[in-house]
Amino acid sequence: MGVVPTVLVLPCPAQGHVNPLMILSQKLVEKGCNIIFVTPEFIHNKVVSSMGNQAGGDNGRSPIKLVSIPDGLGPDADRNNIILLFDSILKNMPAMLERLIEDLRLKDGVRVSCIVADFLMAWALEIARKIGIRGVLFYPSAAAMLALQCSIPKLIEDGIIDSDGLPTTKKRFQLSPSIPPMDTEIIWWAKISDSITEKMVFNISLQSMKTLESTEWCLCNSTPDLEPGALSFVPKLLPIGPLLRTYDHDQGVTERSLGQFWEEDFSCLNWLDQQPHGSVIYVAFGSTTLFDEKQFKELALGLELTNRPFLWVVRKDSDCSNKVCFPNEFKGNQGKIIEWAPQEKVLSHPAIACFISHCGWNSTLEGLSNGVPFLCWPYYADQFFDKKYICDEWKVGLGFDLDENGMISREEIKVKVDKLLSDENIRVKAREIKKKLMKDVDLGGRSSENLNKFINWLKE
Structure with a gap:
């Protein structure tokens, strides 16, 4: 020894x-x-x-x-x-x-x-x-x-x-x-x-x-x-x-990931089990992204407009830095909203269709490792470059375009979700990268x- x-x-x-x-x-x-x-x-x-x-x-x-x-x-x-x-x-x-x-x-x-x-x-x-x-x-x-x-x-x-x-x-x-x-x-x-x-x-x-x-x-x-x-x-x-993370599958989903700042909500996995394969839009913006009220409203109504099931992580920060309210007209009944997700488990779930992400490097790697296509919404620092990799180099995702007010509109969200999910080339590319990454860590x-x-x- x-x-x-x-x-x-x-x-x-x-x-x-x-x-x-x-x-x-x-x-x-x-x-x-x-x-x-x-x-x-x-x-x-x-x-x-x-x-x-x-x-x-x-x-x-x-x-x-x-x-x-x-x-x-x-x-x-x-x-x-x-x-x-x-x-x-x-x-x-x-x-x-x-x-x-x-x-x-x-x-x-x-x-x-x-x-x-x-x-x-x-x-x-x-x-x-x-x-x-x-x-x-x-x-x-x-x-x-x-x-x-x-x-x-x-x-x-x-x-x-x-x-x-x-x-x-x-x-x-x-x-x-x-x-x-x-x-x-x-x-x-x-x-x-x-x-x-x-x-x-x-x-x-x-x-x-x-x-x-x-x-x-x-x-x-x-x-x-x-x-x-x-x-x-x-x-x-x-x-x-x-x-x-290497998960011990015998432990079921009670095993929390060490190193998280918020408690993971495992109820979303049961909810995902009830959704059709490849149907759910997963929406998560990491630990620091902040939205202003108008943009948050467009996002909420854009998710509804897609008419697809969605799983959306909306952080509740103890320091109240993430203060946003859901718009009155938002019903949210085709989706599930949680405060923090066991993200790798979510991304590996067969119900996930795509990932609306801030393109932080950890999230990028987790999405790529599970063969999930991206809709890129970078917030700051290196996330803008990660978006470039995702869309232009690896060709496994699309970006959003801003409207004349510098916002990502609800209509733009629906258009890009539809475009991404109907693109077979992106899905093929995403599966190819997943295969390579799995080989790297095997x-x-x-x-x-x-x-x-x-x-x-x-x-x-």
Whole structure:
């Protein structure tokens, strides 16, 4: 028996970052590692409370230990304020993390052998280096987005962006002949809410790029079948995706997914069982998308207009950031509305016809892995590029067009649903990609072999 590695996993404190790192943690556990999964307290509390009766998310038998450290903000601070949150994390968490690793060693006799840090938490690898343990980065978005970050000096030199990372003109450019052309309008850090946040994220990205230079590996949730050009552009990337949950089917549907911020509503699976195969529109916009009242109304009435069954996830945020009301004329009786879905189980259900999605990278991979066609409705950051991949490169979905008021109208929703569902080519393409992705993660597949390569390195 070799040494059992103890891996400390540090995600960026957002659902789309916690999710893939929790799945990676579960895969590392299956391969004989112990995991210490570290989040700020406010994230830790969400994860634990969504677990319901599986107290502490420990399940009595899980080698994943959920640990929280303070982010340095007071109990009433607005943690949706990214600037405030990251500023506090960068000031307070490094010392806390170092102390945690030391306490684990002294009090519990646990020696951390490696830190896996989210790209936006790359500062943690400085601590790893300081105390003499190994560290790797994890990139949670499309590899093409990291290729874009690696090209920042060249983009500045070519006058495509300024030194703050903002596009200087509207322009199309190409990073390499094997990566699809990009528009300045989809430079992800410039698609974040406001210029101050954009600048902060851009600067954190630049710092992370420095860390990448001195790191042996950067794991990523992708595959050579999806992004051959981007992966060859950044040779340090080790694609281990798509990171999907392995469900124990004997457990039925009571087993909740570890790492969720909201409790999954399993009643939707029984409802799906009663719908005809390939009939249901699944509508979900991830953990951060916010709608204004008018657009929410058009979406509700557009779903009704399709005259098809729909399953719609409408988040209820505890901080009331997602405040929308259903329009009076909306009956909703051909659909089911829930607050949070066990999304992979939903997408693998035979009743699902298509996925109206914000095109977050996790949702994109989950849809592709289940052969589900997309209707793309990106909200911010890298989602605009993911839409481009879905519609133009892989040709497994369609986008919506805005009307003269900058809205996606109810009529447009109906038109695109009908168009997508009558397109046999899109369905064929979606099935082909599913097949390739399943091969990647199966025994002997490229992603599966890369994960083994990483685990062998951990156990050296």
